[in-house]
Amino acid sequence: MSAITGTGIPGPRRGTRWLILGAIGAIFAVPIVAMVEFTLRRGLEGGYDVSRWVTVLTGDVGPEYRVLGVAIGNSLLLALATIVIVLVLLVPAMITVALKLPRLRRVLEFICLLPISIPAIVLVVGLAPVYGVISRAAGSGVWTLAFAYGILVLPFAYRAVQSNIDAIDITTLTEAARSLGASWLTVIVRVLLPNLRVGLLAAAFISVAVVLGEFTIASLLNRQNLxxxxxxxxxxxPFIAVIIVLLSLLFAFALLLVIGWIGRASTRRTR
Amino acid sequence: MTTADPRLPARRGSAPTPGRDDAPRATGTRRGGTRFGGALWGVAPFAIYVTLFLAIPTFLAVATGFLDADGALTLDNVAALADPFVVSGFVTTLQLSAVTSLIGAVVGALVCYALIGTRSAGPLRSVIDAASGVLAQFGGVMLAFAFVATIGIQGLITILLLDTFGIDIFAEGVWLYEAPGLILPYIYFQVPLMIIIFMPALESLKPQWAEATATLGGTTRVFWLRVGFPVLAPSFLGSLLLLFANAFSSYATAAALTSQGQSIVPLQIRAALTSETLLGRENLAGALALGMIVVMAIVMTLYALLQRRAARWQQ
Incomplete structure (x- = not known):
């Protein structure tokens, strides 16, 4: 666990560290500051006020923005459905391969990392006819997009869960539990899932982030999301849109911060 | 990803290396044989799912490039890849990817270096991890808005430069909505991605190596030149390739910045897809998709080779 303190690897001096982080941080803050400044502008006469923020935060934006509310609902629904796909389809396959079909590990890894190599814009060319079939069978509900999003998050979810599986030595744990008389259900619910919670949580949060930010597939398949x-x-x-952007970025930041923190807290406890 | 291995309870000190531990696992396979039905239930739904939503779409995307409007086999669409318009699209996209991945990799690695010695569970790392995740994964459309607000015609920096210094960044025309305008937004999501994927590699440097260097009388400089850089080189190049692939395949930022432009290949695919009323145009999207897949396959093969090399030191 030496990487935690990192005392061994010669790092930068304190001053150098803060100079680098400060300079790059300041540059990266500029577009965010520019967005905030933009939303506060008071039109042609100049000056600043917070009236647009009040409008958005009190929900007083008028019916023409109802599309935005619907879209946010759609995106949250899609995030949830995508997590379900990861948990119900990917995770059982990964556990099975780790325990019983280790020879398939390389194949599974290859399949899961494949979407990195296939740009969403390419996938959408082939998804269009597939969704034509789905629309006829299951309707053109926005939730069906989750099937495509499940593919998009595969590499991220796989990495998160696999690094966890590698770290806990799943075979030994399972054999220990089995030799003590645990049923397979007990092994999965009381041994594997608790030990994999950090990986599963990470997979879930990265899925939420990817789905909430997804534009390519939704836009070209004519579905409405955030x-x-x-x-x-x-x-x-544009002012209302930029306010929503700032709020979404803040929401995503808080989400990643909280879930990252939970992950660390649970790791510490395990240790 | 963000749960970089060091933070996980890796009691055995290292993750098992795939392929090297076939011997002990063979037992598991034999025993698993009795419950093969159970194993099938775990894997089959996933196999069906990826067939339907990954294999078939990919096949269709590429196959349509070889079909004409009536569904007969043709090489006309593929031949259209040699069209100067399409070629310039590929060249622009490759240049954009190369420039932004290089800058992103160097700046991102610099941030990772600055983070050496900070606690991985500490507040600073938590904030940087989360912020990087947001900008790298969540960006797309929103980054386009951010840069319109920054260096758009009415942007904060545009006006600041014009009013204060008399510099008109758009003196030679508005470039934000053309390919050069994509460079800054792309760097804005490349740097955070580099931080996310390169930090674990940096953390895999073993303190013992630094101690060994010190024991043998090496300085910090010697450690980096003789140990650090050589060990990290494959990871760095691999990350660089991932950034390249990331820029090459991104669509959202460019699409949000320009509703008509066709400067880069993803935008050309959009144009080919949305104007499918034009006869035969629909299948040009397939040919463009094929071209993109070829480039991605080359990049990712190189990446896989580098990863194999990088893994040597991460055991």
């Missing part, structure tokens, strides 16, 4: 709605709203009222 990102496609933002592009539409931005054409009418």
């Amino acid at each position: 990102q496609t709605a933002l592009v539409i709203v931005q054409k009418d009222d």
Whole structure:
């Protein structure tokens, strides 16, 4: 666990560290500051006020922005459905391969990392006819997009869960539990899932982040989600769109911060 | 990803290396044979799922490039890849990817270096991890808005430069909505991605190596030149390739910045897809998709080779 303190690896001096982080941080803050400044502008006469923020935060944006509310709902639903796909389809396959079909490990890894090599814009060319079939069979509900999103998050979810599986020595744990008389159900629920919670949580949060930010597939398959709605709203009222962008970025930041922190807290406890 | 291995309870000190431990696992396979039905239930649903939503779409995307409007086999669409318009699209996309991945990799690695010695569970790392995750994964459309607000015609920096210094960044025309305008937004998501994927490699440097160097009388400089850089080189190049692939395949930022432009290949695919009323145009998207897949396959093969090399030191 030496990497935690990192005392061994010669790092930068305190001053150098803060100089690097400060300079790069400041540059990266500029676009965010610019967005905030933009939302506070008071139109042609100049000056600043917070009236638009009040409008958005009190939910008093008028019916023409209802599309945005619907879209946010759609994106959250999709995030949830994608997590379900990861938990129900990917995780059992990974556990099975780790325990019983180790020879398939390389194949599974290859399949899961494949979506990194296939750009979403390429996938969408082939998804269009597939979704044509789905629309006829199951309707054109927005939730069906989750099937495509499950593929998009595969590499991230796989990495998160696999690094956890590698770290806990799943075979020994399972054999120990089995030799003590535990049923397979007990092994999965009381041994594997608790030990994999950090990986599963990480997989879930990265899925949420990817789904909430997804634009390519939704836009080209003509489904409405947060990102496609933002592009539409931005054409009418860029100020409202930028406020929503800032709020979404803040929400995603808080989400990643909290879940990262939970992951660390649980790791510490295990140790 | 963010759960970089060092933070996990890796009691055995290292993760098992795939392929090297076939011997002990063979027992598991034999015993698993009695419950093969159970194993099938775990894997089959996933296999069906990836067939339907990954294998078939990929096959269709590439196959349509070889079909004409009536569904007959043709090489016309593939031949269209040699069209100067398409070629310039590929060249622009490759240049954009190369420039932004290089800058992103160097700046991102610099941030990772600055983070050496900070606690991985500490507040600083938590904030940087989360912020990197947001910008690298969540960006797309929103980054386009951010840069319109920053260096758009009415952007904060545009106006600041014009009013204060009399510099008109758009003196030679508005470039934000063309390919050069994509460079800054792309760097804005490349640097955070580099931090996410390169930090674990940096953390895999073993303190013992530094101690060994010190014991043998080496300085910090010697450690980096003789141990650190050589060990990290494959990881760095691998990360660079991932960034390249990331830029090459991104679509959202460019699409949000320009609703008509066709400067880069992903935007050309959009144009080919959305104007499918034009006869035969639909299948040009397939040919463009094929071209993108070929480039991605080359990049990712190189990446896989480098990863194998990088893994040597991460055991």
